[in-house]
Amino acid sequence: MTRTTGMNAIEVGRTLDRLATEIIELLGVPTDYSLVGIVTGGHPVSERLADRIEVATGVRPATGTVDITLYRDDLYTGLEKPVLGETRLPFDLTGQDIVLVDDVLFTGRTVRAALDVLHDYGRPRSVKLAVLVDRGHRELPISADFSGRFLVTEKTDRVEVSLSLSEDSGDFVAVHSPSRGVA
Amino acid sequence: MKGKDLLGLRGLPKAEIVEILDTADRFRKVSERRIKKVPTLRGRTVVTLFMENSTRTRLSFDLAAKRLSADTLSFSASSSATKKGETLMDTARNIDAMKPDAIIIRHSAGGSAHMLAAAFPWAVINAGDGINEHPSQALLDMLTMRDHLGSLEGKTVAIVGDVFHSRVARSNIFGLTTMGAKVLVAGPGTMCPPSMAHLGVEVRHTIDDVVEEADVVMMLRIQRERLRPGMMSSVNEYSHFYGLDMDRLRRASPSTLVMHPGPINRGVEMSPEVADGEQSVILEQVTNGVAVRMALLYLLVGGESAGGKSDEA
Numbered sequence: 001m002t003r004t005t006g007m008n009a010i011e012v013g014r015t016l017d018r019l020a021t022e023i024i025e026l027l028g029v030p031t032d033y034s035l036v037g038i039v040t041g042g043h044p045v046s047e048r049l050a051d052r053i054e055v056a057t058g059v060r061p062a063t064g065t066v067d068i069t070l071y072r073d074d075l076y077t078g079l080e081k082p083v084l085g086e087t088r089l090p091f092d093l094t095g096q097d098i099v100l101v102d103d104v105l106f107t108g109r110t111v112r113a114a115l116d117v118l119h120d121y122g123r124p125r126s127v128k129l130a131v132l133v134d135r136g137h138r139e140l141p142i143s144a145d146f147s148g149r150f151l152v153t154e155k156t157d158r159v160e161v162s163l164s165l166s167e168d169s170g171d172f173v174a175v176h177s178p179s180r181g182v183a
Numbered sequence: 184m185k186g187k188d189l190l191g192l193r194g195l196p197k198a199e200i201v202e203i204l205d206t207a208d209r210f211r212k213v214s215e216r217r218i219k220k221v222p223t224l225r226g227r228t229v230v231t232l233f234m235e236n237s238t239r240t241r242l243s244f245d246l247a248a249k250r251l252s253a254d255t256l257s258f259s260a261s262s263s264a265t266k267k268g269e270t271l272m273d274t275a276r277n278i279d280a281m282k283p284d285a286i287i288i289r290h291s292a293g294g295s296a297h298m299l300a301a302a303f304p305w306a307v308i309n310a311g312d313g314i315n316e317h318p319s320q321a322l323l324d325m326l327t328m329r330d331h332l333g334s335l336e337g338k339t340v341a342i343v344g345d346v347f348h349s350r351v352a353r354s355n356i357f358g359l360t361t362m363g364a365k366v367l368v369a370g371p372g373t374m375c376p377p378s379m380a381h382l383g384v385e386v387r388h389t390i391d392d393v394v395e396e397a398d399v400v401m402m403l404r405i406q407r408e409r410l411r412p413g414m415m416s417s418v419n420e421y422s423h424f425y426g427l428d429m430d431r432l433r434r435a436s437p438s439t440l441v442m443h444p445g446p447i448n449r450g451v452e453m454s455p456e457v458a459d460g461e462q463s464v465i466l467e468q469v470t471n472g473v474a475v476r477m478a479l480l481y482l483l484v485g486g487e488s489a490g491g492k493s494d495e496a
Contacts, residue, residue: 071223
């Protein structure tokens, strides 16, 4: 299988353009849906998507963040204890459509935890998932409604995403492989 | 936090105090939600073992554990077998046999938490051992101060009353000096002996002497259960010389905070107008107590057992 490499700033920008367009095609003008980024990687992705949706429709969707630390299923697996991030949902979730946003979709466990957080805050009408990169290796029955780029990776690879909150020429996505170095 | 337990603030590095306060800051949000509970400690068991009377500290720990979804068990002096002659170690061995993950202990003997921590594998949190330390109270006090003062570095905190018999005062002295604050203590010579200076504080003997300089005035409760004859002539005299009333508080800056670890003897160490006044942050202390105890349980019990692998995304 050919190995897909990462993305440079231009490719990241184009991918975000396409994701924003797909979100608007499905959900329309953001009057009753909001973007919620998963702390920390999903936060800049959701802000950058909100920028694009605002340019295209004239309306900026409300944005929030969810921190999943307290809802993780791997707190007891001997990892360094994660620093608590901030869950900030400055709107009522009940009855809204929510687009959950993350940078990388991998095992699906983060998304599972994020859904639990959302449901402790309210009962959204629906939750969609948008990700910049899908790298495969799911461990739960979860898939993205809006997926930027599929990357073929080994399970042991590490996908690094560097994304600022506004357009930046330094943005990139890189795949680090312990056996083969940076692809 | 690096250790398995929290026994006191003496010697606890600044970085760990900051970690606890920052974590507590985030946990406050959980208590403001409609569903005030997160699944973090699901399936874990937290035991509160209170061999001295306590209401607020035990309730605060109990609520903190419940908001993290842990199961809680409560032993207290009145209900336990201690009355029937069981030693603390035997009580602890019995609790150990029930496979707890953490024990919160309060005991009249200094060092009791340390004894259990050395003997058992579970996390021990000292909720007050004799006149030694009460670290979670000092942490919630420091969180409350930090909210209002921004930083503790260079700030002046006056602790007034029976400092010698106060584990709250000792934990605050250790924590605050580590954080770079200056601590003044004031009280009658029997409750505030000059030898306290070796803890790194300035010993004064009148309340007026400390109030003017202080960013925070922490009033201590007169603990009648720990006083021996001759330590104080009468409650009225004590109140006259060391009680905080509006006249005395006016000598302080209008932004000076008034704190009290509770329970208050109204009209003894503090007049009701001060306790309920604008400068009082006493009830904020109680709210912050739950957050600090959630942070401690999360940091000590939430994680780091068997080896595992990383899950990204």
